[in-house]
Amino acid sequence: MDKVNNILITGGAGFIGSNLALKLQQMYPESKILILDDFSSANFKNLKGFKGEVLACDVSTDELFYKVEETKIDLIFHLASITDTTVTDQELMMRKNVDGFKNILELAYDTEAVVVYASSASVYGNVKEHIPLKEDREKSPENIYAFSKYIMDNIAKDFSERTGIKAVGVRYFNVYGPREAHKGKFASMIYQLYLQMKQGKRPRIFKWGEQKRDFVYIKDVVEATILASKAPGTTVYNVGSGQARSFNEVIALLNKNLGTDFEPEYFDCPYDFYQEYTQADMTKIKEELGFVPKYDLEKGIKEYVDILENRIEETF
Structure with missing residues (x-):
């Protein structure tokens, strides 16, 4: 990413947003970074050490335009959305996620900014075949959260064709790492299992633990998100580890990194819909942007546990 004067991060006090903000601050100390967050699912503690401006704002309302009217935004990272996949209020999900995104695109048009926005691997749905998922495969969103992200992808493409604004989606798979603790029961399964084991409990997972996910470490996610601003045009990229x-x-x-020996406690899955397998095909982002994940599961869990156990400091 070339130097930009003014960067806006929506949802910047959340998990991915705060990690992104602190990395951008390190990379571009002369740039102005403005964070907007309604703090509905965020925590100010995530931004310890952040030197920019933080404003409370619901981007799905016209409040957005008043908050930034004095700033010429060059680059927008749009991460603000309802990310709780158990929310069943369809009107609320669509208003917050889709209407909020449309406001962001209008702002980008007004200021001629590039937009990088959070999409989701959930748009693929419950894939039966165990193959890496390509960006152009058929989409089958199974809940209102996934549907909202699917519609955001459609809107980005249409808006770009009409206006010339570049809007790049980053389709996150199962992200884990520091600054997710505030999410509580919606934090990653890796963090949930770590907490159970730290409490001396057997880690509980659905029978028989052979469900597979593409777990991607937060540092790789941040790097891919920043690189996405260099995309040749409006598009969507998978962001995962490429491994299931x-x-x-x-x-x-x-167990290995905690020095424990807990056996899993298996129980029946209570959900009618449950993804048994996810794996990102990372070919497109590698070929177009040169991104290759640096963290496999072994390296990511080791670093994460070391941070949680205060064996090492969080670094970028």
């Missing part, structure tokens, strides 16, 4: 790993493997690695 089981929950049994996660528990084994947590």
Whole structure:
């Protein structure tokens, strides 16, 4: 990313947003970074050490335009949305996620800014075949959260064709890492299992732990998100590790790094819809932007546990 004067991060006090803000601050100390967040699912503690401006704002309302009217935004990272996949209020989800995104695109048009926005691997739905998921495969969103992200992808493409504004989606898979603790029960399964084991409990997972996910470490996610601003045009990129790993493997690695020997406690899955397998095809982002993940599950869990156990400091 070339130097930009003014960067806006929506949802910048959340998990991915705060990690992104602190990395950008390190990379571009002369740039002005403005964070907007309604703090509905964020925590100010995530921004310890942030030197920019933070404003409370619901980007799905006209409040957005008043908050930034004195700033010429060059680059927008749009991460603000309802990310709780258990929310069933369809009107609320669509208003916050889709209407909020449309406001961001209008702001980008007004200021001629580039937009990088958070999409989601959930748009692919419950894939039966165990193959890496390509960006152009058929989409089958199974809940209102996934549907809202699917519609955002459609809107970005249409808006770009009409206005010339570049809007790049980053389709996150299962992200884990520092600054997610505030999410509580919606934090990553890796963090949830770590907490159970720290409390001396057997880690609980659905039978029989062989469900596989593409777990991607937050540092790789931040790097890919920043690189996405260099995309040649409006498009969507998968952001994962490119590997599908089981929950049994996660528990084994947590045991190894904690020095414990907990056996999993298996129980029946209570959900009608549950993704058994996710794996990102990372070919497109590698070929177009040169992004290659630096963290496999072994390296990511080791660093994360070391941070949680205060063996090392959080660094970028």
